[in-house]
Amino acid sequence: MATILGIDYPTLWFFVVGFLFSGYAILEGLDYGAGMWHLFFQKDESRRIAINAIGPLWDANQVWLVIGGGALFAGFPVLYATMLSAMYVPFMLFLAMLVFRSSAIKFRSAEPMLWWRKTWDIIYFISNLLISFLLGVVLGNLIEGIELKENFVYDGGVFLSFLSPYAILTGITTVALFMMHGAIFLLLKTEGRLYAKLTFLLRRSIVFFILSFSILSVYTIVFIESVADRFREFPLFFVLPILALLSIANIPRLVSKHKYFQALIFSSLTMSFLLMLVAFQLFPVLLLSTISPEYNITIYNAASSEKSLGIMLTIAAIGTPLIFIYFLFLYNTFKGKVIMDDDSY
Amino acid sequence: MDVEILSRIQFAFTIAFHYIFPPLSIGIGLMLVIFEGMFLKTGNKQYEILTRFWLKIFAIIFGIGVATGIIMEFEFGTNWAVYSRYVGDIFGSALAAEGLFAFGLESTFLGVLLFGWNRVSPVVHFISTLGVFLGSMFSAVWIVVANSWQQTPAGYHIVGDGFNARAEVTDFWQMVFNPSSVDRVIHVWQGAFLAGAFMVLSVHAYYLLKGKHKEISYLAFKPALAIATIFSLTQLFSGHRSADLVAEHQPAKLAAMEGHYQAKSPADLYLFGWVDNKAQKVTGLGIPGGLSFLVHQDFNADIIGLNAYDVKDRPSQVNAVFQFYHIMISIGMVLIFLTLYASFLWWRGKLFEQKWMMRIFAFSVLLPQIANQAGWFAAEMGRQPWIVYGHLRTSEGFSQEVSAQQVLFSLILFGVIYSLLFLLFLYSLNKKIKHGPVDYHPTSKLAQQ
Numbered sequence: 183m184a185t186i187l188g189i190d191y192p193t194l195w196f197f198v199v200g201f202l203f204s205g206y207a208i209l210e211g212l213d214y215g216a217g218m219w220h221l222f223f224q225k226d227e228s229r230r231i232a233i234n235a236i237g238p239l240w241d242a243n244q245v246w247l248v249i250g251g252g253a254l255f256a257g258f259p260v261l262y263a264t265m266l267s268a269m270y271v272p273f274m275l276f277l278a279m280l281v282f283r284s285s286a287i288k289f290r291s292a293e294p295m296l297w298w299r300k301t302w303d304i305i306y307f308i309s310n311l312l313i314s315f316l317l318g319v320v321l322g323n324l325i326e327g328i329e330l331k332e333n334f335v336y337d338g339g340v341f342l343s344f345l346s347p348y349a350i351l352t353g354i355t356t357v358a359l360f361m362m363h364g365a366i367f368l369l370l371k372t373e374g375r376l377y378a379k380l381t382f383l384l385r386r387s388i389v390f391f392i393l394s395f396s397i398l399s400v401y402t403i404v405f406i407e408s409v410a411d412r413f414r415e416f417p418l419f420f421v422l423p424i425l426a427l428l429s430i431a432n433i434p435r436l437v438s439k440h441k442y443f444q445a446l447i448f449s450s451l452t453m454s455f456l457l458m459l460v461a462f463q464l465f466p467v468l469l470l471s472t473i474s475p476e477y478n479i480t481i482y483n484a485a486s487s488e489k490s491l492g493i494m495l496t497i498a499a500i501g502t503p504l505i506f507i508y509f510l511f512l513y514n515t516f517k518g519k520v521i522m523d524d525d526s527y
Numbered sequence: 528m529d530v531e532i533l534s535r536i537q538f539a540f541t542i543a544f545h546y547i548f549p550p551l552s553i554g555i556g557l558m559l560v561i562f563e564g565m566f567l568k569t570g571n572k573q574y575e576i577l578t579r580f581w582l583k584i585f586a587i588i589f590g591i592g593v594a595t596g597i598i599m600e601f602e603f604g605t606n607w608a609v610y611s612r613y614v615g616d617i618f619g620s621a622l623a624a625e626g627l628f629a630f631g632l633e634s635t636f637l638g639v640l641l642f643g644w645n646r647v648s649p650v651v652h653f654i655s656t657l658g659v660f661l662g663s664m665f666s667a668v669w670i671v672v673a674n675s676w677q678q679t680p681a682g683y684h685i686v687g688d689g690f691n692a693r694a695e696v697t698d699f700w701q702m703v704f705n706p707s708s709v710d711r712v713i714h715v716w717q718g719a720f721l722a723g724a725f726m727v728l729s730v731h732a733y734y735l736l737k738g739k740h741k742e743i744s745y746l747a748f749k750p751a752l753a754i755a756t757i758f759s760l761t762q763l764f765s766g767h768r769s770a771d772l773v774a775e776h777q778p779a780k781l782a783a784m785e786g787h788y789q790a791k792s793p794a795d796l797y798l799f800g801w802v803d804n805k806a807q808k809v810t811g812l813g814i815p816g817g818l819s820f821l822v823h824q825d826f827n828a829d830i831i832g833l834n835a836y837d838v839k840d841r842p843s844q845v846n847a848v849f850q851f852y853h854i855m856i857s858i859g860m861v862l863i864f865l866t867l868y869a870s871f872l873w874w875r876g877k878l879f880e881q882k883w884m885m886r887i888f889a890f891s892v893l894l895p896q897i898a899n900q901a902g903w904f905a906a907e908m909g910r911q912p913w914i915v916y917g918h919l920r921t922s923e924g925f926s927q928e929v930s931a932q933q934v935l936f937s938l939i940l941f942g943v944i945y946s947l948l949f950l951l952f953l954y955s956l957n958k959k960i961k962h963g964p965v966d967y968h969p970t971s972k973l974a975q976q
Binding site: 237238239241242244245247248249251252253255256257258259260262263264265266267268270271273274277278280281282284285288289292333334335336337340486487489490493494497498500501502504505508509511512515516521523525526 | 586587590593594595597598600601603604605606607608609611612614615616617618619620622623624625626627628630631632634635636637638639641642643644645646647686690691693695696697699926927928929930932933936937940941944948951955958
């Protein structure tokens with residue numbers, strides 16, 4: 183079996199996919215989070231500023247979803263195929279909401295009529311909310327497992343079966359985390375009264391997040407038995423929840439000092455640590471079967487051939503630095519507060 | 528209706544709708560590069576106005592292209608799970624390469640392109656335009672490579688059997704440069720250039736008819752007409768190359784394109800016609816032995832016909848393949864005559880005086896659009912019953928666990944969303960065209976509120 187630094191290719195690709203989805207959560211978390219504050223702003227001008235805060239960035243941020251999806255398809259086709267077809271209805275809703283969201287950004291400010299803008303505002307808010315919630319629901323189902331039988335075929339309900347209490351909790355926590363993340367980002371981008379309002383909203387969202395996260399954590403420890411076993415088996419990894427909690431604790435501290443950029447870094451780190459926890463809990467399983475462990479989808483039975491993974495790793499090694507350069511250039515071009523001009527949304 | 532047919536309808540509908548937009552992005556992208564390049568070179572303010580005007584239209588088109596494209600990326604998994612497991616090793620790597628090398632480039636530079644006018648220098652802005660254009664070109668490369676592999680698989684071997692059978696890559700470059708990919712990429716690029724150039728021609732012909740924005744429309748018309756003329760002509764050769772490849776690698780598809788049934792006999796080339804699949808007969812106007820001549824340069828050469836294949840191994844919708852293929856060819860011919868004649872008039876200095884020519888051009892935007900769609904329908908319906916040519920049938924590729932009700936739900940969902948999206952697209956396009964390429968006032972938007 184081919185390895186790099188003693189790590190086999192499927193494991194390496196597991197890291198790549200984890201990295202890409204962390205990037206997706208961090209970057210699109212900004213956009214979805216900002217979008218969920220939309221209806222909290224009363225004035226049209228504030229809503230426009232909030233949209234233009236992500237205006238030049240959201241198209242680029244979306245790249246991480248596209249690359250993440252491609253990486254999943256290419257590296258773990260079995261997971262890609264089974265997860266998407268099993269969770270058909272949630273994913274179709276997710277995709278539909280993505281279309282609504284992009285349309286709202288593009289068309290909202292294209293007309294001056296009040297009814298037009300208000301309609302798009304509601305669509306924009308709901309789509310961001312549902313997207314975030316559904317992402318959390320999918321994550322919850324990954325942790326809990328779904329009814330997989332042989333040949334990786336799903337044998338369960340269509341939609342409601344994905345809304346287990348646990349999945350609803352992960353959904354709500356994701357919404358809360360993105361809202362906090364988005365509020366910090368908007369604070370970096372706004373001034374004046376909108377800024378003042380956001381400092382107030384951010385404090386609320388930190389409370390919302392810490393509450394929902396605490397409930398989720400307790401629920402996880404009590405109801406997901408394998409979690410405790412995992413840590414007993416690999417006690418060293420207990421450092422992960424500690425890091426996650428420390429970085430969460432750091433956010434209100436930095437916010438109270440108005441160090442929003444650092445706060446944004448720590449909310450990003452929080453996302454990464456939480457995803458690492460999920461990865462640690464699952465590895466090497468990708469999709470748990472609640473019917474029998476022999477039907478689990480793992481990084482080994484889901485992976486593409488070694489040859490293909492080798493090619494993909496090469497592609498990723500060339501492509502990722504390029505993406506980083508593009509992003510540095512883009513974010514550097516649009517750093518600082520939002521300035522509205524003729525080209526704005 | 529069963530899951531297979533519903534999934535096929537959904538895929539055809541979502542991909543056909545999606546395919547309105549990326550070719551326009553590529554084609555208008557090329558025009559933007561030309562307009563902005565001319566602005567940098569000449570310093571003529573009119574070119575800047577043109578660039579900004581077309582950029583506004585480009586932004587809508589690009590946006591809808593991305594939104595509908597993301598759905599395509601995930602629809603393989605949702606509706607075609609068996610297919611996805613079968614080809615992931617190969618098809619997935621092409622998609623991932625598209626994301627990293629193409630989509631990443633176009634989407635990051637798009638922000639600079641749309642919102643960076645006051646933040647970067649004109650040269651950096653031009654480089655961003657170039658980045659977006661090249662990104663969209665690369666995008667086409669990887670997507671067409673993936674599709675071409677389905678048409679003419681290469682550089683792979685099949686591992687396992689039954690449900691666990693997979694295609695695995697053995698030679699990456701052989702997979703990328705499979706027999707049909709280079710020619711099909713060129714064919715798709717040129718189709719995209721035509722889509723964009725004719726859209727520019729169409730809008731500016733409309734202005735000239737209305738007697739509005741005359742100077743700037745002359746300026747825009749000329750490079751667009753040059754692009755349209757060149758690529759209408761080269762598309763003929765590229766089309767011929769593609770047909771040769773189909774003859775070599777997918778004889779059943781070629782036979783369906785011309786409604787040729789007899790297992791081994793000289794085949795006719797039809798200008799138009801109607802295929803009766805039951806009677807295995809084509810009624811129409813054709814050149815006897817024409818297809819034999821095109822493929823083998825001999826009117827009496829044998830061409831493999833549909834009857835050389837078992838009924839279950841050949842396309843069943845022969846008339847549809849025939850019609851789509853002939854629509855594409857006919858439009859290609861019309862574009863050649865139209866652009867050559869217009870170029871001749873331009874050379875004689877009489878082009879803009881011919882009102883009827885401008886009227887034709889005003890509607891010409893539809894022609895490459897229809898040809899692009901028809902070409903893809905011919906290519907994909909002609910590939911049936913295979914989803915991966917010779918290896919996996921479409922009827923084996925769909926998701927086993929998805930029910931007909933679920934697909935019906937998503938089909939209706941996308942039907943409604945895409946209809947709304949299309950209306951919005953037409954509405955905002957119309958609005959931008961009515962507004963026109965007028966001078967740039969920094970305060971205009973503030974004044975509107």
